[in-house]
Each structure stands twice: as structure tokens, then as C-alpha cells.
């Protein structure tokens with residue numbers, strides 16, 4: 001192979017730059033040119049790319065987000081758009097493409113694979129809901145961001161005897177909420193995968209209040225409902241003064257953690273090695289600290305990764 005390409009698609013996350021850098025440098029070490037399409041599939045549809053030689057990827061490892069930028073392209077979702085993407089890849093003399101992103105992006109990767117183009121996927125989404133990998137890129141950094149913010153909130157919650165509802169990301173996934181609840185010692189994690197029994201939660205909070213615990217922390221995934229409505233119910237049921245904090249996109253940015261820098265570097269290098277050895281149509285992943293590769297077909301058809309019941313149970317037990 002003489003030329004490979006890489007792009008980042010969907011929601012950005014920390015660690016994407018590490019993966020791009022590792023892919024570009026692994027390609028260079030094999031005398032293969034790497035190009036990067038700007039703004040994901042949108043850039044591919046416009047032949048908008050830059051050459052990623054070793055110098056072009058200097059100084060990006062420690063930066064959050066993606067320096068190639070990202071987008072959610074509607075046009076690429078159409079059959080016509082996908083055919084044009086294939087034409088553009090052939091026009092640009094690209095022989096293999098690495099796609100870094102979440103479920104929608106991996107779906108796009110599978111579409112190109114089905115059109116016969118060599119593609120490798122790299123899982124990246126702070127939601128950690130992609131099957132066939134223990135960890136997607138960006139999850140660890142997002143969790144570190146969350147626990148930093150929640151630790152700050154705990155200080156002020158205890159100074160004022162207040163209950164806080166902290167809303168974290170995860171439209172359909174409670175991974176960030178459960179994991180950060182365990183790591184911050186929160187009383188409750190509210191996740192989309194488990195139906196909320198508001199009366200029971202208020203009952204338990206009241207019991208704790210009567211035992212003398214005058215502040216409380218509840219971490220809620222954004223997909224569950226309206227944080228202010230839950231806060232109002234707690235106020236009415238117990239008398240706690242309540243406040244709501246929505247962490248929002250703060251969670252997705254910032255310098256990548258050591259874990260995400262290493263994971264991105266491993267994924268990026270492995271993706272190039274796979275393409276150069278003739279493997280295509282797979283997503284790289286992590287299982288028990290080792291790198292894996294799984295057919296994109298299985299990843300996309302695997303649906304959303306199931307939240308571990310043990311994780312939610314642990315959040316429940318340790319919050320008591």
C-alpha cells in the first residue's frame with residue numbers, strides 16, 4: 001500500500017488525536033503516506049484532506065478533541081453519498097481508510113466495507129456503549145472530568161446541607177453515571193437501563209436524612225428525564241434543599257488521560273498494521289488489556305453494549 005487515510009466522525013472525544021498521530025507515524029515507519037480528511041465523512045465527500053506526515057502530527061497528543069475536526073454527515077447516510085465517498089477515495093488514490101468514532105461512524109465504516117473498500121474502525125465515544133470492546137476512546141478522560149467536577153460539588157453540598165443532582169452524558173447509556181457514582185461515593189446513580197423508583201429513592205434519602213446525613217449526591221444520566229423535576233420531588237418529599245448541575249460538553253473535552261493517550265496510540269498503530277497485513281472490515285477493541293479485532297458486521301449488529309448489572313448493583317450497595 002502507498003496511501004492510507006484517516007478521519008474522525010460523530011461526537012469528538014479526548015484520545016482521538018493520539019490515535020491519528022499513532023496511525024500517521026506507523027504509516028510513515030512503513031513508507032506509506034497517510035492523509036486525514038477534515039470534518040469526518042463531510043470532508044471525504046468534498047475531497048478535503050491534508051497530508052499527515054510525521055511533523056503534521058507533532059504537538060497534538062496532549063490536546064483534547066480532534067484536530068481533524070468532526071461532524072455528523074447527513075449526506076453520507078444516503079446510498080448516493082456513500083457511493084460518492086467510494087469514488088472520492090479511489091480518486092484520492094487511498095487504499096485503506098481508518099474511521100474513528102461511535103456507533104453511527106462504525107455503521108458508516110460497515111457501509112464502505114460492504115462496497116468493497118478496506119476499512120478499519122476505532123471505537124471512540126464517551127458513552128462506552130460500543131460492543132466488543134471494554135473501553136472506547138474518551139471514556140476514561142470523561143470520567144476523570146466528571147469526578148473532578150463532582151468532588152468540587154460535594155464540597156459545597158456539605159457546606160450547605162444540600163442534595164445535588166448532577167446530570168452526566170449518556171442519552172441511552174448509564175455507564176458514565178454508574179461508574180462516576182461509584183468513584184465519587186454518590187448515594188444514587190439514575191440510569192436509563194434501570195427504571196427509576198422515585199418513591200423508593202426518596203424513602204431511602206429520608207432515612208439517611210433522619211440518621212443525620214444532611215447532604216446527598218445523585219448522579220443522573222442525561223437520557224433518564226428531567227433533573228429539575230427529580231430535584232423538586234426530593235425537596236418536597238424530604239425537605240432537603242436541592243440544586244441541579246448539568247455537566248454537559250465539559251465532560252467531552254480536556255487533555256486526554258494517560259489511559260486515553262495509550263489506548264489511542266495502541267488503536268492507531270494496530271489499525272495501520274491490520275490494513276498493511278491485508279485485514280479489513282474490523283473494529284479494533286480492548287479485552288482484558290489486550291487488543292482485539294471484531295468484524296464490523298458483528299459490532300454494528302451487536303446493538304448497544306449492555307450495561308453491566310454488577311456495575312449498577314455496586315453503585316447501589318456502595319451508595320447506602
Ligand code: F6P
Nearest residue numbers: 011102125126127169170171252
Ligand atoms: O455520543 C456521545 C455524546 O457525548 C452523548 O453522550 C451525548 O448525548 C451526545 O454525544 C451529544 O451530542 P452533541 O455533541 O452532538 O450535542
